[in-house]
Amino acid sequence: MSAAGTSVNTTSPLGLALDLAGTFAFALNGALTAVRVARLDIVGVVTLGMITALGGGIVRDVLLGALPPSTFLDWRYLLTAAGGGLIAFALNRQLDRLAISITVFDALGLALFAVTGAAKALDLGLGGGQAVLLGAVTAVGGGTIRDVLVRRVPTVLQSELYAIPALAGATVVVVAAALDLPGLLGALLGAGLCLLIRLVGVGLRIDAPRPPGGPEHDRER
C-alpha cells in the first residue's frame, strides 16, 4: 500500500501546484464568507480567508506530527492564502455576479485538499485507510473552522454531501497508488470525482437519509 515515488506528494511540483490551488480556492471562499455572512472588515476578511485556506493543512500536519506545519515554513502558502483573501475583498462585487462562486470555491478546495491530504499521509508512511481518513480531515478541516468562527453549524454536519465526496476523492488516490498508477492520474481522478459528487449534491440538493423517528423537538438543552 506504500506509494513512494508514485503518489502526488506536496513537495513535487505537481503536488505543490494542487495544494496551492486548493489553498487559493479556500482563501477566496473564506474571504467571501466573511464579507457576505459575517460582514467583517478587511482584516477580518483576510484573516478568515487565511484560516479557511490554511486550517485544513494545519490540522493535517498536526495529526501527522509533521511540525511546524508546512504553512509556517513555506511562504508560498501564506502568500497564496493572503492573496486570495485580498482578491476576494477587492473583487467581491464582481465575484458576486457568479452567484454560486462561494460554493464552487469551497468544492474546489475540498477536492484538491482531499487528494493532497491523502497523498501526504501515504508519503509519510501511513496505511491506506488512515490516508483516506486524513485526506477527508484535511479537506473538511478549514471549512469547519471557518463555520465555527462565524457561528454556523459546520457544513460537514449539515445535509448536503460533503464528507462523502472527500472520502471518495481520497480513496481514489490511495487505490491509484496501490495500483502503481501515475500520481498525476490518481490525483486528477480523485479530485474530479470529489468535485463531481459535491457539485451534483449541491445542484440536486441530494441529502443523505434522516434518522427513523426523526427529530421532533429539542428535548435536550
Next chain:
Amino acid sequence: MSAAGTSVNTTSPLGLALDLAGTFAFALNGALTAVRVARLDIVGVVTLGMITALGGGIVRDVLLGALPPSTFLDWRYLLTAAGGGLIAFALNRQLDRLAISITVFDALGLALFAVTGAAKALDLGLGGGQAVLLGAVTAVGGGTIRDVLVRRVPTVLQSELYAIPALAGATVVVVAAALDLPGLLGALLGAGLCLLIRLVGVGLRIDAPRPPGGPEHDRER
C-alpha cells in the same frame, strides 16, 4: 510517582477495553445529540458521533506529542466510533425511551476517558499532577468539541458538575499508581468515583457557587 507496570495503559487488554468502552459511550452520546439537538442526517449523525468519541483522545495525543494519534493507527477505535454512531442513528427511538440515556452515555465516556487519559500520561512519563490534568482534558475534550460544533456553550463551562468529577477520577488513578495498587483497581475506583459524582450532580442539580455580585446584564458585546 512513575507508575510503569501498575497503571492501566491503553496498550494493555484492560486499558484498551476501557478506552474502547469510553469511545463507544461517547459515540452513542454524540450521535444522539446530532439526532435530537441538531437534527442532522445520517452522515452528520455518524460524523458528530465519531468526533465526540475520538475528539478527547486526539486532543490527549496531540498534547502528549504522541502523533499520529492512536485513532489514526488503530482501526478498532474508528470502527467502535463509527459503529456507535450507526447504532444510535438506527435505534434512536428505542434509546429515547430511556429518557436520560444521552446524559448517562456522556457520564460513562467522561469517567472512562478520565481514567485512561491519566493512565496514558503516566505511561508516557508525565508527573502525577500533569496526568490528572491530562485525564480531565481527555474526558471533557470530545464533548466540548461536540458542543462547539452544534453551537452550545460547552457543558464543561455550564453549571452541573463536569470538570470536577473528571479531575477526581483522574486523581484516583494517579494516587493508586503512586501507592502501587493494581492498575485495574485504580481504574475502576477512579471511573466509579467520577461516574458517581457526575450522576449525583445531574440528579440533584447540584451547582457550584456563583460569583459574588452575580451577573446582571450583558455589559460586554
Next chain:
Amino acid sequence: MSAAGTSVNTTSPLGLALDLAGTFAFALNGALTAVRVARLDIVGVVTLGMITALGGGIVRDVLLGALPPSTFLDWRYLLTAAGGGLIAFALNRQLDRLAISITVFDALGLALFAVTGAAKALDLGLGGGQAVLLGAVTAVGGGTIRDVLVRRVPTVLQSELYAIPALAGATVVVVAAALDLPGLLGALLGAGLCLLIRLVGVGLRIDAPRPPGGPEHDRER
C-alpha cells in the same frame, strides 16, 4: 535572523516573567468574560479563565511541535492561570468599577504573548517571518478559543484592531533580534507598541476599511 542569546526566551527569568504576566492578564480577562457575558458558576469561570490564559501558549507549542506544551510541564503557568481565574471570580464587583478592565486585561495579554510567542519561535530556530506570524497566533489564540466557547464571533475577526497590533509587536521583537539589540529592549518596545495600537484602536473605535459594495443581506445560509 537567528537570535540566540539576545531574544527574550521563555526560559530566561525575564521571558518567564513576561509570559506569566500575560497568562495572568488573560486569566483575569477570561474569567471576567465568564462572569459577565456567559454567567457561569465558579468552575466555569475558572475553567474559562484558564483556557483563555493557556490557550494561546498551547496553540503555539502545538504548532512548534514543542510537546507536551510547557503548560503541562510547568506548574507556574497552571497556578498563575488558576489564581487569576479565582481572583477575578472573587473580586469581580471591585474590578467592575474599572469599567474597561476586561478590555485592558485582554490588550495586556495580547501584547505580552505577541512578544513571548515571537521570541520562542526565534529560539526554536524559525525564520523571522514565521516568528512574527507565530507571535500573532499566540497572542490571539487564547481569546479566540474563549470567544468560540461563549459563542461570540472572535475579536480577531471583528472590527477593532486586534491582529494588526499583535503582528506589529511580534515584528518589533524580530527586528530587535536581527539588530542584536538586548532582548529586554525588544520585548518592551514590542509589547508597548502592541498595547498602544490596541488601546488607541479601542478608544477611538478606529476600524479597518470595509469591502467595496459592502455586505447587504445574508445571502448565504
